[in-house]
Amino acid sequence: MDVLDQAELPFPESLPEFQRLFPNDAACAAYLEKARWREGFVCPHCGVVAEPFRIATRPGILQCRTCRRQTGLLVGTVMERSHTPLSVWFWAAYLVASQTQGMSAVQFQRQLGP
Numbered sequence: 001m002d003v004l005d006q007a008e009l010p011f012p013e014s015l016p017e018f019q020r021l022f023p024n025d026a027a028c029a030a031y032l033e034k035a036r037w038r039e040g041f042v043c044p045h046c047g048v049v050a051e052p053f054r055i056a057t058r059p060g061i062l063q064c065r066t067c068r069r070q071t072g073l074l075v076g077t078v079m080e081r082s083h084t085p086l087s088v089w090f091w092a093a094y095l096v097a098s099q100t101q102g103m104s105a106v107q108f109q110r111q112l113g114p
Contacts, residue, residue: 009035011097018094028086029060033073045069088112 009031012018022028041052043064052062060073074080079089095103095111103111 008038012094018091022087022090025086028090029073031090032086036073043067043069044071044075 010021012021022031040049041062042049043052043066046064046067046069048064048066050065052064055061055063055070061070062073063070072080074082074086079086082089092108092112095108
């Protein structure tokens with residue numbers, strides 16, 4: 001993946017900005033989708049670039065309009081098959097990216113909660 005354009009996908013510089021950008025899982029999913037498919041959805045099975053069907057009963061699942069195969073927003077990521085909410089994953093990534101000297105596992109656990 002190319003380096004993300006800061007104007008398109010801003011990185012939060014502070015906690016209030018993080019909370020404003022990612023108030024819920026839907027906002028995190030929209031950001032992840034834009035980061036993953038910057039030029040629009042590309043079917044991993046047939047390679048067609050087109051707007052996919054969005055399955056209302058299964059959030060995060062996209063179906064190609066051409067080959068009709070389904071893929072998930074989290075497929076191929078560390079978040080795949082995780083029951084942890086996307087907002088917690090984003091918070092963890094923000095903590096790792098914003099800490100200059102790193103963070104101990106105990107501090108990490110305190111920040112993320114149970």
